[in-house]
Amino acid sequence: MMNTFKSVNERYNYSKILLRQLVITEFKLRYQGSVLGYLWSLLKPLAIFAILYFVFVRFLKIGAGIPHSAVYLLLGIVVWTFFVEITAGSVGAIVGRGDLIRKINFPKYILIVASSISALINFLINIGVVLVFAIFDRVEFTWEALLFPLLLVEIFLLCLGIAFFLSAAYVKYRDIGFIWEVVLQGAFFATPIIYPLGDPIPLRAQQILIMNPVGQIVQDMREVLITPATITIENLYSSSAYRLIPVLFVLIFFVMSAAYFRRSSKSFAESV
């Protein structure tokens, strides 16, 4: 009994040490050799924002009726970038570290968590930028902003769940890489990032779109941080019990993916 306790404790300690070092390494390596370095983690979403802003807000006049439409769009892009960064990055996360996996025994989930954490740090920096823009745009913050961390936990669990599934499945089926690229492209349009939920879209379609967890999270984040005029589940369904559907989906999917990852991780060393 004592021994089991000791070894669990040791394993936990080892995971902590390794996780910390892998996050540090990933951050150091990310912008290695680029002149602007870390600035890119800010510049990239801002540049994409500038393009989308001119195309959709200025020329096509989408979302004109929404207060603070620029910040509203920027927040959506930042969340989407975070989602893409973790999930697309995770596809090769296990296969790409065959060098480690074949030579040493360590908890494999650390690889996924490490790259997700460095994406999370990036995301938080970007959220900081959004908040600065929001202040300049005279957004009035309410007590609802305090709900933001809960939404952050939700999207992180969603991303981790998908990352666990994709990375483990990719070891066996290399098709996953191509499939996920296409799925992401489709999901971008199935998520209210560049267009706001609202009038021209039929109610039934809006009700379906909001059940997509990324859409629900983006809309809720906009609601709590930027404007209460955002359309969320409460506006689309009569009962707020519907709110539970995407959240439960995220939780169940996370648990199942983690279990799948855990089960397949035993044979990673032989397959990568």
Added chain:
Amino acid sequence: MSLKSAANSPVEVKNVFKDFVIPHTRKYTIKSKFTSAFGKEGKRINKGERRPALKGISFDVKKGEFFGIVGRNGSGKSTLLKMIAGIYQPSAGKISVEGKLVPFIELGVGFNPELSGKENVYLNGAILGFSKHEIDARYEKIVQFAELEEFMTEKLKNYSSGMQVRLAFSCATQAQADVLLVDEVLAVGDADFQRKCFSYFKKLKKDNKTVIFVSHDMNAVREYCDRAVLIENGNIISEGKSEKVATMYSKLFLGEDDHEEVEQTGKRWGDNNISIDSITTSKKLYGVGDTLKIKQKITAHVDVSDPIAGFRIKSSTGEALLGTNSRIKKQDLPPMKSGETVVVNWELDNLLSDGKYYIDPAVVYGGSGTKIADWWEDAARFNVKKVEQVPYQINPDISVSFTKLKKR
């Protein structure tokens, strides 16, 4: 598990089997999953061909023991090592390890060429289980031992391969573990580095560490290991005192020429004014009382007035043991005209002990032999197997006698 048995046997291997699915039947695409689920012939593929690597292995390693796992390449010993390290899971059976285990299957695991030497020390350290705090305390020692003080801020990709190995080895020697797994392949590299490796092994033995050592160098096994198992074809075919197991190995495998281990990397250089056509030994396997006969055939491609032929013999760990040349023997070769061939015969008593040996022949010329015409490392090899075994490189026929003095 009771504490007592855990303290006595930190590593227990019980009836372990391991099968691998043969790679070429492995399917990586979803399409194959569908076709194999629905198609007729697909079903057969889906089962996969299984190749057994280990077929029921059992042993336990006592605390403080230096335990050898020996076998030829492909016998399953590396698979076994990886399973003890927890990298592979056994298909059946059980392996239990008590305490902290550190595997040295390869040096510098996780090293990243884009990071500086210092950053790599922290990264590799974390992989070996050191916290930042623990590495801080050992950092100076690691750098000193690797003799890389002025290079630590440089990127690893700017290191020579020798420097990288030194840094990696230096990190590895700092590992604090209850059980160490050491693969003999660690001891690759130049002779100087091999000496460092072997002196590290000696230190481990002196410190009474529990070590599992994988090797096919029987001299190393005799010298360091207390007990050993011999694995062939996935089974243990001999176990017990390392002496007994090493003798068994020599008896079974040393005679044959296992091609898989011959690495014809044979570094060779020189201006090729004279070339070595061939270097041959009279036998592949020498025993007690044999004479080693080495025949070296050289051909000149320009006129050379003062050729010198020579050779040296190296152990399997790369240590040069002996050698000579025609100048030292005061037997100068005749001047050679372009196109002429000379055969040089060397003969010596077989003083070597059991093992594999390599011959480096060379031809030089010009004054005191300052110009290298052809220098050929590992050009030939032979084996030695004797009745008496000693853990030393030289095993001459030593006579012993004694007289009992009367009590006064």
